[in-house]
Amino acid sequence: MIIPFVDLKAQYLSIKKDIDSAIFSTIDQATFVGGESLKSFEKNFADACGVKHCIGVGNGTDSIYIILKSLGIGIGDEVITVANSWISTSETISQAGAKPVFVDIEPDYFTIDISKIEQKITSKTKAIIPVHLYGQMAEIDKISDICKKYNLYLIEDCAQSHLAEYKGIKAGTTGIAASFSFYPGKNLGAYGDAGGIITNDDSLASKMRMFANHGALIKHQHEIEGINSRLDSLQAAVLNAKLPHLTDWNNRRLKNALLYNDLLANIKEIVTPQIRPDTKPIFHLYVVRVERRDELIKQLNKAEIQIAVHYPRILPLLPAYKYLNHTPQDFPVSASYQNSIVSLPMYPELTADQIKFITSVVRDFYRKSS
Numbered sequence: 001m002i003i004p005f006v007d008l009k010a011q012y013l014s015i016k017k018d019i020d021s022a023i024f025s026t027i028d029q030a031t032f033v034g035g036e037s038l039k040s041f042e043k044n045f046a047d048a049c050g051v052k053h054c055i056g057v058g059n060g061t062d063s064i065y066i067i068l069k070s071l072g073i074g075i076g077d078e079v080i081t082v083a084n085s086w087i088s089t090s091e092t093i094s095q096a097g098a099k100p101v102f103v104d105i106e107p108d109y110f111t112i113d114i115s116k117i118e119q120k121i122t123s124k125t126k127a128i129i130p131v132h133l134y135g136q137m138a139e140i141d142k143i144s145d146i147c148k149k150y151n152l153y154l155i156e157d158c159a160q161s162h163l164a165e166y167k168g169i170k171a172g173t174t175g176i177a178a179s180f181s182f183y184p185g186k187n188l189g190a191y192g193d194a195g196g197i198i199t200n201d202d203s204l205a206s207k208m209r210m211f212a213n214h215g216a217l218i219k220h221q222h223e224i225e226g227i228n229s230r231l232d233s234l235q236a237a238v239l240n241a242k243l244p245h246l247t248d249w250n251n252r253r254l255k256n257a258l259l260y261n262d263l264l265a266n267i268k269e270i271v272t273p274q275i276r277p278d279t280k281p282i283f284h285l286y287v288v289r290v291e292r293r294d295e296l297i298k299q300l301n302k303a304e305i306q307i308a309v310h311y312p313r314i315l316p317l318l319p320a321y322k323y324l325n326h327t328p329q330d331f332p333v334s335a336s337y338q339n340s341i342v343s344l345p346m347y348p349e350l351t352a353d354q355i356k357f358i359t360s361v362v363r364d365f366y367r368k369s370s
Protein backbone atom coordinates (compact mmCIF):
# COMPACT_ATOMS: atom_id res chain seq x y z
CA MET A 1 0.00 0.00 0.00
CA ILE A 2 1.63 3.22 -1.21
CA ILE A 3 1.10 6.16 1.15
CA PRO A 4 1.63 9.39 -0.78
CA PHE A 5 3.15 12.45 0.85
CA VAL A 6 0.06 14.47 -0.09
CA ASP A 7 -3.11 13.16 -1.75
CA LEU A 8 -4.69 15.89 -3.86
CA LYS A 9 -6.79 13.36 -5.76
CA ALA A 10 -8.51 12.18 -2.58
CA GLN A 11 -9.42 15.76 -1.75
CA TYR A 12 -10.75 16.39 -5.27
CA LEU A 13 -12.95 13.29 -5.12
CA SER A 14 -14.39 14.41 -1.80
CA ILE A 15 -15.71 17.68 -3.32
CA LYS A 16 -15.76 16.77 -7.01
CA LYS A 17 -19.22 18.17 -7.74
CA ASP A 18 -18.44 21.61 -6.31
CA ILE A 19 -15.08 21.83 -8.06
CA ASP A 20 -16.42 20.68 -11.41
CA SER A 21 -19.33 23.09 -11.36
CA ALA A 22 -17.07 25.99 -10.27
CA ILE A 23 -14.70 25.30 -13.15
CA PHE A 24 -17.40 24.82 -15.78
CA SER A 25 -19.37 27.88 -14.77
CA THR A 26 -16.18 29.98 -15.01
CA ILE A 27 -15.53 28.65 -18.51
CA ASP A 28 -19.15 29.33 -19.33
CA GLN A 29 -18.77 32.97 -18.26
CA ALA A 30 -15.62 33.15 -20.40
CA THR A 31 -13.93 35.63 -18.07
CA PHE A 32 -10.52 34.14 -17.43
CA VAL A 33 -8.71 37.00 -15.76
CA GLY A 34 -10.59 39.03 -13.18
CA GLY A 35 -14.36 38.66 -13.05
CA GLU A 36 -16.82 37.46 -10.47
CA SER A 37 -15.02 34.41 -9.12
CA LEU A 38 -11.93 36.49 -8.32
CA LYS A 39 -13.93 39.26 -6.68
CA SER A 40 -15.88 36.84 -4.59
CA PHE A 41 -12.81 34.83 -3.53
CA GLU A 42 -11.01 38.01 -2.49
CA LYS A 43 -13.96 39.01 -0.35
CA ASN A 44 -14.45 35.53 1.12
CA PHE A 45 -10.79 35.07 2.00
CA ALA A 46 -10.52 38.55 3.56
CA ASP A 47 -13.63 37.73 5.64
CA ALA A 48 -12.23 34.36 6.71
CA CYS A 49 -9.06 36.08 7.93
CA GLY A 50 -11.00 38.98 9.44
CA VAL A 51 -9.29 41.75 7.43
CA LYS A 52 -10.43 44.48 5.03
CA HIS A 53 -8.55 43.57 1.87
CA CYS A 54 -7.41 40.51 -0.03
CA ILE A 55 -5.61 40.90 -3.34
CA GLY A 56 -5.31 37.79 -5.47
CA VAL A 57 -1.95 37.46 -7.21
CA GLY A 58 -0.11 34.96 -9.39
CA ASN A 59 1.64 32.95 -6.66
CA GLY A 60 2.92 33.14 -3.11
CA THR A 61 6.39 34.28 -4.10
CA ASP A 62 5.01 37.28 -5.99
CA SER A 63 2.87 38.16 -3.00
CA ILE A 64 5.98 38.79 -0.87
CA TYR A 65 7.69 40.70 -3.68
CA ILE A 66 4.63 42.89 -4.29
CA ILE A 67 4.39 43.78 -0.59
CA LEU A 68 8.08 44.72 -0.40
CA LYS A 69 7.98 46.83 -3.57
CA SER A 70 4.78 48.58 -2.57
CA LEU A 71 6.28 49.49 0.80
CA GLY A 72 9.19 51.09 -1.04
CA ILE A 73 11.75 48.61 0.23
CA GLY A 74 14.72 48.27 -2.11
CA ILE A 75 18.36 49.10 -2.76
CA GLY A 76 20.36 49.86 0.38
CA ASP A 77 17.75 48.33 2.70
CA GLU A 78 17.99 45.23 4.85
CA VAL A 79 15.14 42.86 5.67
CA ILE A 80 15.35 40.38 8.52
CA THR A 81 13.93 36.92 8.05
CA VAL A 82 14.38 33.38 9.31
CA ALA A 83 17.07 30.87 8.34
CA ASN A 84 14.73 27.89 7.94
CA SER A 85 12.16 28.56 5.24
CA TRP A 86 11.42 28.09 1.56
CA ILE A 87 13.61 30.27 -0.65
CA SER A 88 10.70 32.53 -1.71
CA THR A 89 10.96 34.29 1.63
CA SER A 90 14.49 35.51 0.97
CA GLU A 91 14.79 35.58 -2.82
CA THR A 92 12.02 38.19 -2.99
CA ILE A 93 13.98 40.42 -0.60
CA SER A 94 16.89 40.29 -3.04
CA GLN A 95 14.57 40.73 -6.06
CA ALA A 96 13.30 43.94 -4.48
CA GLY A 97 16.94 45.11 -4.29
CA ALA A 98 17.37 44.72 -0.52
CA LYS A 99 19.63 42.42 1.47
CA PRO A 100 18.23 39.41 3.35
CA VAL A 101 19.51 39.12 6.92
CA PHE A 102 18.93 35.72 8.50
CA VAL A 103 18.07 34.85 12.10
CA ASP A 104 18.18 31.36 13.62
CA ILE A 105 15.10 29.46 14.83
CA GLU A 106 14.31 28.70 18.45
CA PRO A 107 14.65 25.01 19.34
CA ASP A 108 11.07 23.94 20.09
CA TYR A 109 8.78 25.32 17.40
CA PHE A 110 10.93 25.91 14.29
CA THR A 111 10.05 29.61 14.11
CA ILE A 112 12.29 32.69 14.31
CA ASP A 113 14.15 33.09 17.62
CA ILE A 114 12.90 36.45 18.87
CA SER A 115 15.81 36.76 21.30
CA LYS A 116 18.20 36.89 18.34
CA ILE A 117 16.38 39.50 16.24
CA GLU A 118 17.52 42.75 17.86
CA GLN A 119 21.23 42.04 17.40
CA LYS A 120 20.62 41.88 13.62
CA ILE A 121 18.87 45.27 13.40
CA THR A 122 20.95 48.08 11.82
CA SER A 123 20.18 51.58 10.55
CA LYS A 124 19.40 49.95 7.18
CA THR A 125 16.79 47.51 8.48
CA LYS A 126 13.34 48.24 7.08
CA ALA A 127 11.24 45.16 7.80
CA ILE A 128 11.00 41.77 9.47
CA ILE A 129 9.44 38.79 7.70
CA PRO A 130 8.68 35.98 10.15
CA VAL A 131 7.43 32.72 8.64
CA HIS A 132 4.66 30.80 10.37
CA LEU A 133 6.41 27.58 9.42
CA TYR A 134 4.80 24.15 9.08
CA GLY A 135 1.47 25.71 10.13
CA GLN A 136 2.56 27.03 13.49
CA MET A 137 2.71 30.75 14.17
CA ALA A 138 5.83 32.59 15.30
CA GLU A 139 5.51 34.74 18.44
CA ILE A 140 3.79 37.47 16.49
CA ASP A 141 2.98 39.74 19.45
CA LYS A 142 6.62 39.94 20.52
CA ILE A 143 7.85 40.40 16.95
CA SER A 144 5.30 43.17 16.55
CA ASP A 145 6.69 44.87 19.69
CA ILE A 146 10.21 44.75 18.23
CA CYS A 147 8.93 46.23 14.96
CA LYS A 148 7.22 49.08 16.82
CA LYS A 149 10.29 49.78 18.94
CA TYR A 150 12.55 50.12 15.88
CA ASN A 151 9.93 51.47 13.47
CA LEU A 152 10.07 48.48 11.11
CA TYR A 153 7.41 46.98 8.88
CA LEU A 154 6.11 43.58 9.92
CA ILE A 155 5.32 41.34 6.94
CA GLU A 156 4.01 37.85 7.70
CA ASP A 157 4.78 34.93 5.39
CA CYS A 158 1.60 32.87 5.78
CA ALA A 159 2.21 30.39 2.93
CA GLN A 160 1.96 27.52 5.44
CA SER A 161 -0.49 28.98 7.95
CA HIS A 162 -3.93 29.69 6.43
CA LEU A 163 -6.22 30.44 9.42
CA ALA A 164 -3.69 29.35 12.04
CA GLU A 165 -4.07 31.18 15.35
CA TYR A 166 -1.84 32.49 18.13
CA LYS A 167 -3.50 33.70 21.34
CA GLY A 168 -6.70 34.27 19.36
CA ILE A 169 -4.87 36.27 16.67
CA LYS A 170 -5.18 34.94 13.12
CA ALA A 171 -2.09 34.52 10.97
CA GLY A 172 -1.52 37.51 8.74
CA THR A 173 -3.52 40.06 10.71
CA THR A 174 -0.83 41.61 12.92
CA GLY A 175 1.62 43.09 10.43
CA ILE A 176 1.18 45.76 7.76
CA ALA A 177 0.49 42.99 5.21
CA ALA A 178 0.76 39.23 4.85
CA SER A 179 1.52 36.93 1.94
CA PHE A 180 -0.25 33.67 1.18
CA SER A 181 0.49 30.89 -1.27
CA PHE A 182 -2.30 28.79 -2.76
CA TYR A 183 0.11 26.36 -4.40
CA PRO A 184 -1.77 23.04 -4.87
CA GLY A 185 -0.16 21.32 -1.87
CA LYS A 186 -0.78 24.15 0.62
CA ASN A 187 -3.61 23.86 3.16
CA LEU A 188 -5.73 25.94 0.79
CA GLY A 189 -4.49 25.00 -2.66
CA ALA A 190 -5.53 25.94 -6.19
CA TYR A 191 -5.14 23.73 -9.27
CA GLY A 192 -2.05 25.60 -10.40
CA ASP A 193 -0.01 28.51 -9.10
CA ALA A 194 -1.90 31.09 -7.07
CA GLY A 195 -1.28 33.52 -4.23
CA GLY A 196 -2.82 36.31 -2.23
CA ILE A 197 -2.04 39.27 0.01
CA ILE A 198 -4.09 40.50 2.95
CA THR A 199 -3.95 43.88 4.67
CA ASN A 200 -6.08 46.34 6.62
CA ASP A 201 -4.29 49.32 5.09
CA ASP A 202 -6.45 50.94 2.36
CA SER A 203 -3.76 52.89 0.58
CA LEU A 204 -1.25 50.02 0.64
CA ALA A 205 -3.97 47.71 -0.69
CA SER A 206 -4.57 49.88 -3.71
CA LYS A 207 -0.82 50.35 -4.31
CA MET A 208 -0.32 46.58 -4.28
CA ARG A 209 -3.28 45.98 -6.58
CA MET A 210 -1.87 48.56 -8.95
CA PHE A 211 1.70 47.19 -8.88
CA ALA A 212 0.47 43.63 -9.51
CA ASN A 213 -1.52 44.83 -12.53
CA HIS A 214 1.10 46.70 -14.61
CA GLY A 215 0.94 49.74 -12.37
CA ALA A 216 -2.63 50.52 -13.37
CA LEU A 217 -5.89 50.41 -11.44
CA ILE A 218 -7.77 51.64 -14.50
CA LYS A 219 -6.93 50.22 -17.92
CA HIS A 220 -4.19 52.21 -19.71
CA GLN A 221 -3.66 54.55 -16.74
CA HIS A 222 -0.22 53.33 -15.69
CA GLU A 223 0.73 55.40 -12.65
CA ILE A 224 3.92 53.39 -12.19
CA GLU A 225 5.67 50.45 -13.83
CA GLY A 226 4.43 47.26 -12.25
CA ILE A 227 4.34 43.57 -13.03
CA ASN A 228 1.74 41.11 -14.29
CA SER A 229 0.83 38.93 -11.33
CA ARG A 230 -2.86 38.11 -11.16
CA LEU A 231 -4.90 35.31 -9.70
CA ASP A 232 -6.81 33.91 -12.67
CA SER A 233 -10.53 33.23 -12.57
CA LEU A 234 -10.34 29.44 -12.79
CA GLN A 235 -7.98 29.28 -9.82
CA ALA A 236 -10.17 31.72 -7.90
CA ALA A 237 -13.21 29.53 -8.61
CA VAL A 238 -11.39 26.43 -7.31
CA LEU A 239 -10.28 28.31 -4.19
CA ASN A 240 -13.81 29.58 -3.62
CA ALA A 241 -15.14 26.03 -3.79
CA LYS A 242 -12.51 24.83 -1.32
CA LEU A 243 -12.54 27.70 1.19
CA PRO A 244 -15.67 26.56 3.08
CA HIS A 245 -13.85 23.29 3.88
CA LEU A 246 -10.62 24.86 5.10
CA THR A 247 -11.38 24.92 8.82
CA ASP A 248 -12.55 21.32 8.78
CA TRP A 249 -9.46 20.26 6.81
CA ASN A 250 -7.19 22.15 9.23
CA ASN A 251 -8.89 20.42 12.17
CA ARG A 252 -8.39 17.04 10.60
CA ARG A 253 -4.72 17.77 10.06
CA LEU A 254 -4.41 18.72 13.73
CA LYS A 255 -6.18 15.52 14.75
CA ASN A 256 -3.80 13.51 12.56
CA ALA A 257 -0.82 15.29 14.09
CA LEU A 258 -2.01 14.48 17.61
CA LEU A 259 -2.44 10.83 16.66
CA TYR A 260 1.08 10.76 15.22
CA ASN A 261 2.41 12.40 18.40
CA ASP A 262 0.65 9.76 20.47
CA LEU A 263 1.86 6.81 18.46
CA LEU A 264 5.43 8.10 18.28
CA ALA A 265 5.65 8.96 21.97
CA ASN A 266 8.35 7.27 24.03
CA ILE A 267 10.67 6.50 21.14
CA LYS A 268 13.86 8.04 22.41
CA GLU A 269 15.30 8.56 18.92
CA ILE A 270 12.39 10.83 17.89
CA VAL A 271 11.28 14.32 18.86
CA THR A 272 7.69 14.96 17.76
CA PRO A 273 6.42 18.47 16.99
CA GLN A 274 5.42 20.53 20.00
CA ILE A 275 2.46 22.86 20.02
CA ARG A 276 3.08 26.34 21.38
CA PRO A 277 0.73 27.00 24.30
CA ASP A 278 -2.43 28.97 23.50
CA THR A 279 -2.10 28.46 19.74
CA LYS A 280 -3.96 26.68 17.02
CA PRO A 281 -1.51 25.20 14.53
CA ILE A 282 -2.80 23.92 11.20
CA PHE A 283 -0.06 21.37 10.50
CA HIS A 284 0.75 22.15 6.91
CA LEU A 285 3.63 19.75 7.52
CA TYR A 286 4.28 17.17 10.20
CA VAL A 287 8.00 17.41 10.90
CA VAL A 288 9.83 15.17 13.34
CA ARG A 289 13.48 15.24 14.39
CA VAL A 290 15.06 11.82 14.33
CA GLU A 291 18.31 9.98 14.81
CA ARG A 292 19.88 8.21 11.81
CA ARG A 293 17.56 10.09 9.51
CA ASP A 294 18.84 8.86 6.17
CA GLU A 295 18.56 5.21 7.20
CA LEU A 296 15.04 5.79 8.47
CA ILE A 297 14.09 7.43 5.18
CA LYS A 298 15.35 4.36 3.30
CA GLN A 299 13.22 2.14 5.51
CA LEU A 300 10.12 4.29 4.98
CA ASN A 301 10.69 4.31 1.23
CA LYS A 302 11.02 0.55 1.22
CA ALA A 303 7.59 0.39 2.90
CA GLU A 304 6.24 2.65 0.11
CA ILE A 305 5.73 5.59 2.45
CA GLN A 306 6.55 8.87 0.73
CA ILE A 307 8.36 11.47 2.81
CA ALA A 308 10.05 14.82 2.25
CA VAL A 309 12.51 17.11 4.02
CA HIS A 310 11.68 20.75 4.72
CA TYR A 311 14.35 21.85 4.19
CA PRO A 312 17.48 19.83 3.44
CA ARG A 313 19.62 22.96 3.67
CA ILE A 314 18.81 26.17 5.54
CA LEU A 315 18.67 29.28 3.39
CA PRO A 316 21.92 31.00 4.47
CA LEU A 317 23.92 27.84 3.66
CA LEU A 318 22.51 27.43 0.14
CA PRO A 319 24.86 28.12 -2.79
CA ALA A 320 22.64 31.11 -3.65
CA TYR A 321 23.80 32.84 -0.44
CA LYS A 322 27.45 31.87 -0.58
CA TYR A 323 28.28 35.56 -0.96
CA LEU A 324 27.09 36.15 2.61
CA ASN A 325 29.87 33.86 3.87
CA HIS A 326 27.81 32.17 6.56
CA THR A 327 28.86 29.04 8.41
CA PRO A 328 26.64 26.55 10.29
CA GLN A 329 27.92 28.11 13.55
CA ASP A 330 26.04 31.30 12.65
CA PHE A 331 22.74 29.38 12.95
CA PRO A 332 23.44 26.63 15.47
CA VAL A 333 19.86 25.43 15.94
CA SER A 334 18.55 25.34 12.38
CA ALA A 335 21.89 24.16 10.98
CA SER A 336 21.93 21.21 13.37
CA TYR A 337 18.28 20.37 12.63
CA GLN A 338 18.70 20.25 8.85
CA ASN A 339 20.27 16.80 9.07
CA SER A 340 17.73 15.31 11.45
CA ILE A 341 14.33 16.56 10.24
CA VAL A 342 11.90 14.54 8.17
CA SER A 343 8.35 15.40 7.09
CA LEU A 344 5.91 12.48 7.31
CA PRO A 345 2.75 12.30 5.16
CA MET A 346 0.22 14.90 6.32
CA TYR A 347 -3.15 15.80 4.82
CA PRO A 348 -6.77 15.84 5.99
CA GLU A 349 -7.65 12.63 4.15
CA LEU A 350 -4.85 10.63 5.76
CA THR A 351 -6.53 7.85 7.76
CA ALA A 352 -5.83 6.59 11.26
CA ASP A 353 -4.88 3.23 9.76
CA GLN A 354 -2.33 4.86 7.49
CA ILE A 355 -0.83 6.75 10.44
CA LYS A 356 -0.71 3.53 12.45
CA PHE A 357 1.12 1.82 9.60
CA ILE A 358 3.63 4.67 9.18
CA THR A 359 4.37 4.88 12.89
CA SER A 360 4.74 1.10 13.16
CA VAL A 361 7.39 1.17 10.44
CA VAL A 362 9.22 3.91 12.35
CA ARG A 363 8.92 2.05 15.64
CA ASP A 364 10.17 -1.21 14.11
CA PHE A 365 13.13 0.57 12.58
CA TYR A 366 14.38 1.82 15.95
CA ARG A 367 13.49 -1.37 17.80
CA LYS A 368 15.47 -3.52 15.39
CA SER A 369 18.44 -1.25 15.11
CA SER A 370 18.91 -0.23 18.72
Ligand SMILES: *Cc1c(COP(=O)(O)O)cnc(C)c1O
Nearest residue numbers: 059060061086088159181182183
Ligand atom coordinates in the same frame (compact mmCIF):
# COMPACT_ATOMS: atom_id res chain seq x y z
C1 LIG B 1 5.08 27.86 -0.64
C2 LIG B 1 5.81 28.94 0.04
C3 LIG B 1 6.04 30.21 -0.53
C4 LIG B 1 5.81 30.52 -1.97
O1 LIG B 1 4.67 30.18 -2.56
P1 LIG B 1 4.53 29.87 -4.13
O2 LIG B 1 3.06 29.98 -4.31
O3 LIG B 1 5.05 28.50 -4.37
O4 LIG B 1 5.28 30.91 -4.88
C5 LIG B 1 6.59 31.20 0.25
N1 LIG B 1 6.96 30.97 1.52
C6 LIG B 1 6.80 29.77 2.10
C7 LIG B 1 7.21 29.59 3.52
C8 LIG B 1 6.24 28.71 1.39
O5 LIG B 1 6.09 27.51 1.98
